[in-house]
Amino acid sequence: MKALVPTGDPAEPVKVAEVADPRPRDGEALVRVEAFSINRGETFLLERPKPGHRPGKDVAGRVVRPAADGTRPGVGARVVGHPMGGGWAEFVAVPADALAVPPDTVSAVQGAALPLAGLTSLRLLRVAGPVLGRRVLLTGASGGVGHYVTELAANAGAHLTAVTRGRERAEGLVRLGASEIIHDVSDAGGTFDIVLESTGGTALPLALARLARRGTLIWFGQASRTPAGLAGTRRDRRRVPRRNGRALRPRHNEDRAGLHDRGRRPRRRRMDLHGTHRPRRYL
């Protein structure tokens, strides 16, 4: 079958190649891919691809061979899937519990845009807690996760301030219910009960400084590729956890944000800054 495989060449990060057909394990269905989507994290992995790496975590298509253990969905079902990889291809093996049957009104292209960004948004808001009447600050709002968070939070009654670099990138967010659009975190007025930060760099300390007392900040990405520092302002420095006098900084591993742990519920109102999963009290 044909698949997109990494080249390691920044000018042409993937190319079409002939690869072996997937061999589904027990509990995995074989899906004919009709559409797939591309996540920012996946594009980062293309820069230094590991040998044999096959990208593709978000797909939509039809089941051509159901899971051998009999788990549905059955043959011919329209599905949206979230495999661990290999989805940028004609066929992919997907664990049956990572498949969902979408409503007929959702096209394959729309469905393929759902899994990683949609699940991340849902989990962010579950971790953040009820948003009704609360002030939410969202960076990277024009991205995939940002659009879903905006729509879900606004519909749940949040007053959401969306940060986008450009004006034109904000138009859809207003339609989805964002209360306010700004183009720099430093323009955010007042304090926020919930801060959802995914661009890194200076945005993280600036956003942290706007967190209300007993508020929740979740840092879940670094789209800017600039390391996020926390020891910026005097106020920030008081909030930064220290060990033996040294400030503990976030690791750049997105899984550490606790959003990728299928099935395990991340701790609420706590931020894991250095990967030990011990609750921090400084928030």
Ligand SMILES: NC(=O)c1ccc[n+]([C@@H]2O[C@H](COP(=O)([O-])OP(=O)(O)OC[C@H]3O[C@@H](n4cnc5c(N)ncnc54)[C@H](OP(=O)(O)O)[C@@H]3O)[C@@H](O)[C@H]2O)c1
């Ligand atoms: N922890 C997890 O489990 C998890 C899961 C999914 C995604 N993520 C991470 O969350 C972030 C958002 O994911 P996504 O799928 O929504 O990505 P995306 O669609 O690429 O959106 C990222 C947004 O960040 C903004 N941005 C701000 N400064 C930027 C810069 N210097 N360079 C590039 N973009 C910049 C861009 O919006 P403007 O240009 O309009 O500002 C862009 O729309 C990514 O870092 C991703 O890796 C984490």
